Amino acid sequence: MITYVYLVCKSLSLLFSSSALDTSIITYDQTHLKTPRFPLTDLELASLYENWLVGHGKTYNAAGEKERRFEIFKDNLRFIEEHNSVNRSYKVGLNRFADLTNEEYRSMFLSGTMKRVKLNRMPGRNNSNRYVVRVGETLPKRVDWRERGAVNSVKDQGQCGKSICVFMCLFVSFIFLLVEGINQIVTGNLVSLSEQELVDCDRSWNKGCNGGNVDYGFRFIINNGGIDTEKDYPYRGVDGTCDQNRRNRRVVSIDGYEDVPANDENSLKKAVANQPVSVAIESSGRDFQLYQSGVFTGSCGTSLDHAVVVVGYGSENGIDYWIVRNSWGPNWGEK
Template identity: 50%
Template sequence: MAASSSNTTVLLLLIIATSASLLSLAAGRDFSIVGYSSSDLTSTDKLVDLFESWMERHSRIYETIEEKLLRFEIFKDNLFHIDDTNKKAANYWLGLNEFADLTHEEFKNNYLSLKPVNTRRDTVNDSSSSSLSTVEIRSNIPKAVDWRKKGAVTPVKNQGSCGSCWALSTIAAIEGINQIVTGNLTALSEQELIDCDTSYNNGCNGGLMDYAFAYIASTGGLHKEEDYPYIMEEGTCEMTKADAKVVTISGYKDVPANNEQSLLKALANQPLSVAIDASGRDFQFYSGGVFDGHCGTSLDHGVAAVGYGSGEKGLDYVIVKNSWGPKWGEKGFIRMKRNTNKPERMCGLYKMASYPTKSK
């Protein structure tokens, strides 16, 4: 106990003594692509410098010095993991993003909230099962598709600490098909789903995209985001915020599980809601490249697939829109390797995909 107390005191004095001068340096710090340089790992002084700079960059303020010391230790552990991974990974890299002061357990508890079920078709009525797809499925799909370039993807949103990934995934797919059918890219309300779709989904405590599609089809549509803005927490359902719903869907369809050709055919037509396993530690700090790191297939996060293609090294990938803000990954997106030896593909990407249908 005495040795531990002495070490804590020394570190505390070090931080207090250097904080004022380091804060003045933080704003002008020249960050590398991953947010640190090799020299930052060489001494406690440099680590404290880096931590203060990171705090300034991400507007992080801690209420007590004890909390600051705790977060500094977590920050160091994450930094060493990032650096070690970057020395080994060939196709992607990690960086010091806004999650660098969270343990991986804290991160998972706050940001992973998908609530999958054993079988969607037994528990959700697929109201579009007998309808035609919005656009006739192509037999020969393009080599690459990017719905961002086609104007069917809204800017990346940030779910915050609300476990609403299922709602943002649902909305991204509906925004996409609405633009394809009507020509209008309209940001829609995730908050309406969080507040009002409560029969099967659980607001900030998780949900499932198929449930949300069924709800929207049965209730007549969704408000614009500007009419029912996102507040990063559960609110009271206000179905009468606007006089009319602005976007409707006919229903939804499920993509056959673990079938790459079916998924790519569907994705060639429109953005998809997909579920992935994002519980791997590298996901927390993904910064760029084609991700082919360690991950499982226990689905815990809802995202949107918005395209596919091939990288400079010949790596085939799916373009995924995440909901952790534009500072994460490649401006909020991640490219996930799609040609692997597992039928469910990288992080279970092919296990549970679906898309809304919309009549012209």
């Protein structure tokens, strides 16, 4: 299942999505979240924790680990209660990261500060003014590529076979979201493409589960003449040997890629009106870690550490937002 954030920052506002904004997201049961009575008794806290463990399929094998995670869980619950007691445009809650400290979350699911790779000399990558908004040009007030069938389902990064593969899975997921979406826009067919082929076969620039770069992924697809389908070259989430026969089954291809003008939201809107667009954001905050619903108006910095895809934009209660597709599974953000 895809998860979304509806995001608003000074330079980029995000919405991480479900259609309805649930403002009561503190207490967990297996079907929905309810507002608890604070303070909870020790028995109520223990019951809440056990229900959360069951709902998220969590088990701990190390001695004392369940108890240690319970202390972290309770600390996150205190943060959630404090945050949601104030009238904000977004809510935080007991999502899949509720048993992690913020340091653990950043270490396990973010890629550190992303450094821009200098690829200006690489063929196929363009710096153009195509998305500069001209004088008198009118942009759509609302865009949502989900409604147009151009957004495919995405695998949860947590399915990667080892933690170091999470970052490569992140890059691959967003490369294919863009290519699949553009192919649907052009041909009308939404085809799931082979992420595993990129992990196995793109070793000239990317390094399998040991890391990679979005630009390099695009270069591989261009140089290879296309990419195979997910059905033919299925996803495993671990490094493998490149299947040369399947690599040569080129179902979807791209001709090139380009940058949207930096620090220009109107140019980004124009680009998103044409197709989904990949962006990098800073997502290290505790409120982002525990985000549940609503238009995210929390702190947004410039230490970019996470790749997401903008699949639309709009306005809600006077707040302009971007619809941002993430890949942390159904237990984070809106659906």
